[in-house]
Amino acid sequence: MNKLKAIISTIIKFRIAIIMVLVLLMGVSAYQTINKLSVDNSLSIWFLEDDPSYKAYIDFQENFGSDEIFIAMLPVENAIGEIEINRLKKLHKTFEDLPYVKTTFSLAKAKYPIYANSKINFDNLYNPKRSEKGLKNLFSKLPNITSQLVTKDYRNQFFYIQLNPTPTIEAKRQDIAGEIRTILDKEFSNYYLTGPPVLNEAYSKGIYKESLTFGILTILVITILLLFMLPSKRYLIISLLSVAVPITLLFGLITSLGYALNMISMLIPTILMVYSVSDAVHIINIYHKEGILNKTLNKIDLLTIAIRKSLTPCFYTTLTTFVGYFALYLSPLPAFKNMGVFTCIGLLLSFILVYVITIIGFSFMTHNFEKAKPLLSLKKWNQNAFINWINSVTSQYKTSIIVGFSAILLFGIYSIFQVKIDTNSRDLLAEGTAKQDLRTVEVELGGSNRLQLNISTVNGDVILNRDAIKQLEDFQNRLEDNPFIASPVSVVTIKSFLEKRTPVLFQSNISEAKLKNTLAEVDSNDNSFFKLFSEDLSTAGFTLTLGEMKTSELEKVLEDIQRDFEATFNVEDYNLKINGFAVVFAQLNNFILETQFKSFFAAFFVAFLCLLIFIKRLRTTLLVLIPNLLPLAMLAIFMSLLDIPLDVTTAMITPIMLGIAMDDTIHLVHKYRRSKTIKGSPKNRMDNAMHYTGSALISTTIALVGGFLIIASSATPSVKDFGLLCAVTVAIALITDIFYLPALLKKFDK
Incomplete structure (x- = not known):
């Protein structure tokens, strides 16, 4: 003292x-x-640098090209008009001069194979000398490629800007999207821009804006609440x-x-x-x-x-x-x-x-305590009368309260196993231009994310023998049947096109050496946007397009790909490697589950020790701990009934809420235990504790609920869910502290 x-x-x-x-x-x-102050929502913040999946993803970008790709959908009068193609050529030249751009791709740059003089040459897919009918006929024979260049009605062109690998662009990431838009604005008054870099920029801008908004609103709400409290x-x-x-x-x-x-x-x-x-x-x-x-x-x-x-x-x-x-x-x-x-x-x-x-x-x-009063007050609200009513209810109906709340607790424990673990990538993005552009492009294109599949021979042999080609064809057919996968491009795509135009190339009497030499030429540098082979020809590549989807859907797509591979190839002779951000993103579910288990049990164990040291009696500690589990049980019930999954935002909710739930409990139990020297039953001590701390418990809960409701006003669905769930859980924590906890202590703390 x-x-x-x-x-x-x-x-x-x-x-x-x-x-x-x-x-x-x-x-x-x-x-x-x-x-x-800056905002960074890049991939590196979600994975440790030495994480194997993250390292594999970066290695993939170095070897097969980055999937950090801008996709611009450009509305035009005629997607195969000469004027429109010339504008694309101008864009290619401008963008490819930028230091952070690896390559660009569009109809103006696309090539298609022609077999002549016993070798494959590549010619421009667009040729102004061809008639419109001839161009459309040619496009129809390469649907998986041309569908990524123009829309079906020929009123939109697609333009792709592939950036250098992720680590090399992180420092300049915040400026890149702005520079890309500035260039596009000079040529097009209207366009749709999406792709991973655009979404990342939208996340960052949304975070910065909402951080400022949340801060200002929280100060205002707290000020108003304090005038009452x-x-x-x-x-x-x-x-x-x-x-x-x-x-x-x-x-x-x-x-x-x-x-x-x-x-x-x-x-x-x-x-x-x-x-x-x-x-x-x-x-x-x-x-x-x-x-x-x-x-x-x-x-x-x-x-x-x-x-x-x-x-x-x-x-x-x-x-x-x-x-x-x-x-x-x-x-x-x-x-x-x-x-x-x-x-x-x-x-x-x-x-x-x-x-x-x-x-x-x-x-x-200098203060006159007795004459002091709040600046704002609710005249009809009598706090002492309310606390007296609570004390009366928890004394008269303590058994009923215990049975009712305990039943909810048991149902909540059951509900824990009904909560889904899933992250919807679209729920991480607020409504706005970026989200609208994403929807528009994905409707036309079938997706905006790139996935690269590499199938290689185990012994390192060339993968272009006749049997391997047949299996690659079967595998591509399976990929095309998957509703989540759009426009797979591989050597099979080129072979199918050549086969239609030059059937003699793939007749059964053609030698394997001839077949290998023919197909080995299709991986042209001019078509580097689609990586078809490794340099030693032991690996064949498939480039797929995926839409924005939930991690559960993404996991299913990856499982389907693996299953199709095992059903098509002998796994003792061939390996499959799936590359791209989608693979890394799909692992978030496992990380979220790991986060929940580790963080919750660590928090629960330490919190139990804190309560035991604080209360100094095991029986009372256990009685006090039970009501603190009820808000988490109710949280599980709400998440289960409202179909709100654990995702990258809500994953941290349980350890945080456990800590918050215990705050009011500790203040109440402190006064309950501090009154031990006063003779009386647990009922008298708890009633006294409620009178002393009840008003503060209600006031702090109102402040917490107000703060979390501000977060619930977020335009980002995932953050909105987090704020709403926290607000509800904090309110329930107060209810359990003023009803369930007193009832338990009055009945069992002898």
């Missing part, structure tokens, strides 16, 4: 110096944030500073270390704001109540009592919340790791600074 009093006296003595230091640090942090309007500035200072310093640290916001970390400001204000409200509530009860104490003694009574529960609530977020560090995804670490740092800053700021703020205030 004396040490605490000495610390408070020291803080007050040097309060001007502390204020000056905080102002200086906030100024530096604000400057760093304004000048260096605080005992006096004079506490408002203290509460707002308790929110603003830690967040400003944290973002100064994040930007100084070179980190950027992403789809996950964009939630940090809103989350920290509601946590900071929750602690501030608890401290102010205790200070005000003690001021009414201890009218003769001087300010330092009153501060000492208020800090001492609030320190233990606030420490443990911060600790359990800290554990919930730090558990995210166990995730294999770097985005979650960073989210966990920086939120934990923010929690520590908030915990320390909220006490420093409240002590300094109280030291400047």
Whole structure:
């Protein structure tokens, strides 16, 4: 007690110096944030650099070409008109001069094979000397290629811009899309632009915009709520500073270390704001109540009592919340790791600074506690009467409450196994131009993502023997029958075209050497956009187009491809390797499941230990722990009934909600246990605890729900679901704390 009093006296003595230091640090942090804050939603934040799948993906880009491809759909009068083709040629020249572009592809650059003089030559697919009827007839014989160049009605052209491999463009990624659009704007007044780089840019812009919006809305909502929740309007500035200072310093640290916001970390400001204000409200509530009860104490003694009574529960609530977020560090995804670490740092800053700021703020205030009243109030709302009603209900109907809530808990445990694990890539994108362009292009093109299949011989032999070609044909037929796959292009596509035009080439009496030499020539540098063979001809490539889809659908597509391969080829003689971002994205389900198990059980175990140390009785600890599982059970029920899956955003919800659910419990149980010296039954102690902390519990829950409802206003469906689920779970946590927990303790804590 004396040490605490000495610390408070020291803080007050040097309060001007502390204020000056905080102002200086906030100024530096604000400057760093304004000048260096950036958004990074690139692939690298979702996978560790040494992750085998990520390394394989980068190696694939180096060897077979990047799937970082812009797709422009250009509305035109006539897709095979000479004027329109000349505009495409101009675009090719402009884009291929850019340092980050590997190649471009369109009808103006496409070639088709012609067999003449015992060899294959490549001629321009578009020839202005051909009649329109002749061009359309030629196109009809190469449907898998020409469908990617023009639409069926010949009113749109497609133009592809393939970037260099991902690691080489990351530093300039934010500027690339803008430069691409500037060039297109000069030639076309109307066009549709999509592809992985465009979607990445849309994610980043949406994150930045929503981060600012969430921050402003959260401040406004918290300010309004504080006017209702605080005992006096004079506490408002203290509460707002308790929110603003830690967040400003944290973002100064994040930007100084070179980190950027992403789809996950964009939630940090809103989350920290509601946590900071929750602690501030608890401290102010205790200070005000003690001021009414201890009218003769001087300010330092009153501060000492208020800090001492609030320190233990606030420490443990911060600790359990800290554990919930730090558990995210166990995730294999770097985005979650960073989210966990920086939120934990923010929690520590908030915990320390909220006490420093409240002590300094109280030291400047002279207050008449009994006459103080909130600036805004609900005249018909009588908080004491409401708490008395709760105490009466949990005493009279405790058995019914326990049975009812326990039944819900059991149903929630069952519902956990009904929750799907799935990420819909379209749900990560807000409505807007990028999403509309994506839909428009995919309707015409069948997809916007590239998948490369490489089939190779185990012994390294050339894959162009007659039997292998037959199996490649069978495999392509299976691919074309898959409704999720559009326009597969391979050596089979070229062979089929040559076979129709020059049947003699593939007659049964043609030698295998002749067949091999003929087909070996089809992988022309002029058609490098489609990689048909490896340099040693031991590997044949298939380029597929996939639409934006759920990870569960993507997993099925990959399983279908593997099954078709095994049904067509002898797996002892041939290998299949599937490459592209889709392969990496499909693994998110496994990572999400791993994140849930590791982070939840780590958070649960540490939280149990914290409660046991805090309460010091195993029986009471178990009774207290049960109600904290109910909000998570209800979360599972809602997710199951509303068909909301665990995805890259909602994957972090359970450890976070476990930490939040325990906050109110700890404040309530702290006063329940602190009243142990007073003789009386568990009923009397719990009723007393509810009267002392009930108003603060309700106030902090309202602040938390308000903060998460702001997140639920997101235009991004996945983030919207996260905010809504968190708001509902926090509200349910309060209900269990004021009904289920008291009923359990009153009945079983003897």
